Amino acid sequence: MLDAVIVGAGPSGIGVGIILQKMGINFAILDRNSVGSSFLKWPKQMKLLTPSFFSNTFKMIDLNAISYDTSPALTLQTEHPSGHEYAAYLNKLTEHFKLPIQNDTNVSSVSKTEDVFTLQTNKGEIKCKYLVWAAGEFQYPNLHSFPGSKNCIHNSLISNWDDVKGDEFFVIGGYESGMDTAINLAERNKRIIVIDKDNLLGNEEIDPSRTISPYTKDRLRRVNTDNQITFHEGKVVRVEKEENEFVIFTEKKKIRSKTKPILANGFKGSLSLIHDLFDWEEGKAQLNSYDESIKTPGLYVTGPMLQQAHHVIFCFIYKFQQRFAVVANNIGIKLSKDVSVIAEYKKEGMYLDNLADAKDECAC
Numbered sequence: 503m504l505d506a507v508i509v510g511a512g513p514s515g516i517g518v519g520i521i522l523q524k525m526g527i528n529f530a531i532l533d534r535n536s537v538g539s540s541f542l543k544w545p546k547q548m549k550l551l552t553p554s555f556f557s558n559t560f561k562m563i564d565l566n567a568i569s570y571d572t573s574p575a576l577t578l579q580t581e582h583p584s585g586h587e588y589a590a591y592l593n594k595l596t597e598h599f600k601l602p603i604q605n606d607t608n609v610s611s612v613s614k615t616e617d618v619f620t621l622q623t624n625k626g627e628i629k630c631k632y633l634v635w636a637a638g639e640f641q642y643p644n645l646h647s648f649p650g651s652k653n654c655i656h657n658s659l660i661s662n663w664d665d666v667k668g669d670e671f672f673v674i675g676g677y678e679s680g681m682d683t684a685i686n687l688a689e690r691n692k693r694i695i696v697i698d699k700d701n702l703l704g705n706e707e708i709d710p711s712r713t714i715s716p717y718t719k720d721r722l723r724r725v726n727t728d729n730q731i732t733f734h735e736g737k738v739v740r741v742e743k744e745e746n747e748f749v750i751f752t753e754k755k756k757i758r759s760k761t762k763p764i765l766a767n768g769f770k771g772s773l774s775l776i777h778d779l780f781d782w783e784e785g786k787a788q789l790n791s792y793d794e795s796i797k798t799p800g801l802y803v804t805g806p807m808l809q810q811a812h813h814v815i816f817c818f819i820y821k822f823q824q825r826f827a828v829v830a831n832n833i834g835i836k837l838s839k840d841v842s843v844i845a846e847y848k849k850e851g852m853y854l855d856n857l858a859d860a861k862d863e864c865a866c
């Protein structure tokens with residue numbers, strides 16, 4: 503039996519794995535595909551919008567780094583890595599830190615009896631004392647958010663914008679992935695109508711998880727000189743297919759489209775697979791201050807799904823990398839390991855244990 507298992511070899515699983523490795527814990531990282539596979543599934547043209555810059559020596563870690571002693575800016579020599587480039591960074595770390603990865607291992611269910619977790623996988627049962635769930639969101643798109651969603655295509659399932667046929671497209675959802683969709687299509691001389699219930703582009707909140715990033719606004723200004731992209735404020739309630747057309751119903755309008763509407767409405771996330779191992783309150787999985795399930799002690803969550811538990815939206819790497827050491831520290835202590843590496847994470851500014859400190863502040 504292993505001391506710990508991490509499910510998922512994206513930035514979260516690799517980030518926590520590096521610390522467990524430094525503590526000498528007997529563990530494995532299981533991935534249904536391979537290291538960084540969500541990034542490999544991104545559309546070819548998509549890039550990280552959070553910039554990478556080598557600032558680590560001044561205690562301001564590269565925003566896209568997952569350990570304080572590495573930087574995608576240095577490794578990849580680019581400011582906005584593509585999905586393939588970021589996956590290369592993750593692979594480099596996996597090699598460097600000699601992480602125990604088991605590829606092509608899909609976890610289909612998890613149970614816990616007494617103090618042992620049993621994971622059902624396509625390679626048989628795997629048992630461990632502690633489990634870190636790092637299976638992400640990207641591979642669990644939100645495909646059923648309103649009746650007739652099946653008449654749309656989710657943007658995460660489009661692998662190359664060059665392959666998309668048609669002249670005019672309706673994009674449902676105006677956050678970053680909707681904007682990326684619209685910009686890519688506009689660059690290919692298509693007309694785009696973004697249907698956005700929240701008017702995020704006009705939102706002046708300071709949390710980047712609730713508004714559009716400066717990088718995307720720059721891209722939009724560059725591409726949208728002829729207003730090929732327009733915005734329609736409204737909430738889509740259903741989509742119907744009528745012969746060769748799609749009919750999009752918002753609360754107030756009925757819109758006809760010749761092309762399949764593109765869903766950019768986000769992800770339901772991988773916690774759906776292990777839903778019963780958590781208590782849920784108002785859609786939030788109940789976790790303690792170490793990101794451990796209150797219902798199932800020993801089960802930790804890391805990555806963007808944390809937003810289903812805390813008040814902070816964790817959708818960017820620079821936010822959730824702050825919690826890797828919190829999880830690893832708790833596991834290390836329970837296994838009576840040497841956790842001195844955590845002091846380094848604290849010193850380097852990669853340890854946020856008090857989420858009340860993650861406040862939105864802007865002096866002007």
Ligand SMILES: Cc1cc2nc3c(=O)[nH]c(=O)nc-3n(C[C@H](O)[C@H](O)[C@H](O)COP(=O)(O)OP(=O)(O)OC[C@H]3O[C@@H](n4cnc5c(N)ncnc54)[C@H](O)[C@@H]3O)c2cc1C
Binds near residue numbers: 512513536541
């Ligand atoms: C359009 C878009 C743009 C984004 N831009 C940025 C950005 O600019 N900056 C930023 O910081 N973040 C960005 N993000 C978010 C970022 O990509 C995610 O937060 C990040 O990928 C989450 O990392 P993760 O390791 O938790 O999950 P993932 O990267 O999704 O990794 C999860 C891994 O788990 C594996 N897995 C899943 N289910 C199972 C299973 N059942 N069994 C075994 N293995 C499994 C998968 O194969 C995958 O390798 C963006 C996301 C999107 C969709």
